[in-house]
Amino acid sequence: MRECQIKQEVVGSVDILRLDGALDAYSFPRLEHAFNQLRDKQRNQIVLDCSNLDYINSASLGALIGFARKVREQGGDLKLAALTPKIYSIVELLGFDKMLQIFPDAQLAVSKF
Amino acid sequence: MNPDAGGISNSLIFISALTNFLLAIGGAYMYFRWQKQRKTCEQLLQEKEVIFGFVHDVGEVFAEAEHIEPDLLLKRVLFYALRTTRAASGVIYLVDDRGDTLTARAISGVFPPLVVDANSGLDVAVSKSKHIENLVRTRIIHKGESLIGTVADLGTPVLVPDAECDPRVPRHEAEFLRIRSLVLVPMRFHQQVTGVLAVVNRVDGKFFAETDMSLLQALADQASAAVYYAGLRDSLDEKKRIDHDLSLARQIQYSLLPRELPKIEGIELAAFNQPAKEIGGDYYDVIPLDDKHIGIAIADVSGKSIGGAMLMSICRSVLRAKAPGILSPAELLRSMNHALAGDISEDMFITMLYMVFNLETRQLVVARAGHEKPLVVRADRSTEIIESSGTALGLLMDQDMFDSIIGEAEIHLKPGDLVVGFTDGITEAMNADKEEWGMDAFIDSCSLAVSEGSNSLINKIRQRIQRFVGDHPQYDDMTLLALYVTK
Numbered sequence: 001m002r003e004c005q006i007k008q009e010v011v012g013s014v015d016i017l018r019l020d021g022a023l024d025a026y027s028f029p030r031l032e033h034a035f036n037q038l039r040d041k042q043r044n045q046i047v048l049d050c051s052n053l054d055y056i057n058s059a060s061l062g063a064l065i066g067f068a069r070k071v072r073e074q075g076g077d078l079k080l081a082a083l084t085p086k087i088y089s090i091v092e093l094l095g096f097d098k099m100l101q102i103f104p105d106a107q108l109a110v111s112k113f
Numbered sequence: 114m115n116p117d118a119g120g121i122s123n124s125l126i127f128i129s130a131l132t133n134f135l136l137a138i139g140g141a142y143m144y145f146r147w148q149k150q151r152k153t154c155e156q157l158l159q160e161k162e163v164i165f166g167f168v169h170d171v172g173e174v175f176a177e178a179e180h181i182e183p184d185l186l187l188k189r190v191l192f193y194a195l196r197t198t199r200a201a202s203g204v205i206y207l208v209d210d211r212g213d214t215l216t217a218r219a220i221s222g223v224f225p226p227l228v229v230d231a232n233s234g235l236d237v238a239v240s241k242s243k244h245i246e247n248l249v250r251t252r253i254i255h256k257g258e259s260l261i262g263t264v265a266d267l268g269t270p271v272l273v274p275d276a277e278c279d280p281r282v283p284r285h286e287a288e289f290l291r292i293r294s295l296v297l298v299p300m301r302f303h304q305q306v307t308g309v310l311a312v313v314n315r316v317d318g319k320f321f322a323e324t325d326m327s328l329l330q331a332l333a334d335q336a337s338a339a340v341y342y343a344g345l346r347d348s349l350d351e352k353k354r355i356d357h358d359l360s361l362a363r364q365i366q367y368s369l370l371p372r373e374l375p376k377i378e379g380i381e382l383a384a385f386n387q388p389a390k391e392i393g394g395d396y397y398d399v400i401p402l403d404d405k406h407i408g409i410a411i412a413d414v415s416g417k418s419i420g421g422a423m424l425m426s427i428c429r430s431v432l433r434a435k436a437p438g439i440l441s442p443a444e445l446l447r448s449m450n451h452a453l454a455g456d457i458s459e460d461m462f463i464t465m466l467y468m469v470f471n472l473e474t475r476q477l478v479v480a481r482a483g484h485e486k487p488l489v490v491r492a493d494r495s496t497e498i499i500e501s502s503g504t505a506l507g508l509l510m511d512q513d514m515f516d517s518i519i520g521e522a523e524i525h526l527k528p529g530d531l532v533v534g535f536t537d538g539i540t541e542a543m544n545a546d547k548e549e550w551g552m553d554a555f556i557d558s559c560s561l562a563v564s565e566g567s568n569s570l571i572n573k574i575r576q577r578i579q580r581f582v583g584d585h586p587q588y589d590d591m592t593l594l595a596l597y598v599t600k
Binding site: 024055057058059061062065066090093094095096098099 | 484
């Protein structure tokens, strides 16, 4: 599996994190690091673009929920965009589609802030 | 768990607890089983307290094992070794990195040198115990040299009850260095000798006996893994450390799965669990609830490494404490969520399928906390997926949402029908071409094998997956649990 690369893009008050590869126990710390940096800068409107995310392990998904909770406490939100059908079905099975907002593409997600 | 150590004695379980939590888990497992056999309503409440207490204790042991320095750990092992055998002094030698020499890493009491070199200064500095300790610490021993080196070389323990008559034991002039009785045991991990633990002279003046040797060996066996992992933290980089944490977590996970499933008139239960390199932490359990209901759980615990394994142990304790009082699966999952959410780290959660089967009416009630939906295969080979709504357990964010979303499904089973719960590792088993085995192949396999019952069905699915994946490494655990109605 390809280790996950993360590209960041700023659109006004929103930060888009584009994930490319697989998020597992080895690569998740990178995303965690990116999240923590945003938090330190008081940036709490975040979109995760998952169009090139091949795989996500369950611990990483759990951490996303935890992170969403933190940014919501600060008045922000974490939204997911462009999930592949496979990852969408996992998110749905876990019931996480009821906790996180999911959009077909990053642009639409950004516009919902 | 070391099978040799399991039944030796309760006191040994106590002694090893600090150095190896696996033994603690094993002991608690036996304790819970014993408790279960004499259960009344009041005892149930007590049991609940004991379980929560245990979870807390295990947590503390874990927290400590993760951070303790190797040298401190060795000192503790030695402390318990001396207490167990009532020895006056002891030493732990560890095999050096190159593998052909040993160095003393922990010493307790005045340990008389087992190798005597010319000009060692023993004769002139007899009263200086510090000098003796320094001598033992600095004298590197080659494999095969002296009793220490021999035990390291052969990997077998040595008991010398009457050491003064044994030519292998050096004779020191000074009274306080006299060696009357001696036991040496190898420390072994992954089929390799990692060190030698030796104790000298019982404080009551008696000779060491066979029981001292076997107790010491059991202690060394339990301690070896902990010492090994403690040493790793010092020397390995992050990636390797993650790998080893995963392997430690694996051992804990394995110790939490049922050794065997209960035999119950009218049904046949079977399960299969295969761990993968990166863990998802699969767990399953079957819990007799009363004389006509059984609870069947299958869960996937998320969370990294040791944290995940700990969460599994908590999940198991909470499930086992709560299940006997609650016959509604949705109610049980709500109650578990209330117990778990807030107490567990926020990146962790558990998906769980919980089913309660009524042995008299053959009614099966199912609830699902974000877990894969179970499959029913009827005797005529038709299949249906049991649908019910629910989100994963343990997430702090949405307790009320959890309570309102979780639902139940109820189905009636007839003789010849089979229900199978599974984790995503089954349907997502991957071959070298990165293809997944898939839900369709899974349903097809279940349908074909239904008439042969649970055990045979599970074996067939296992073989099919094996053929499909070949030797491609798997990233997630695989777990299957089947209930077959025989009459």
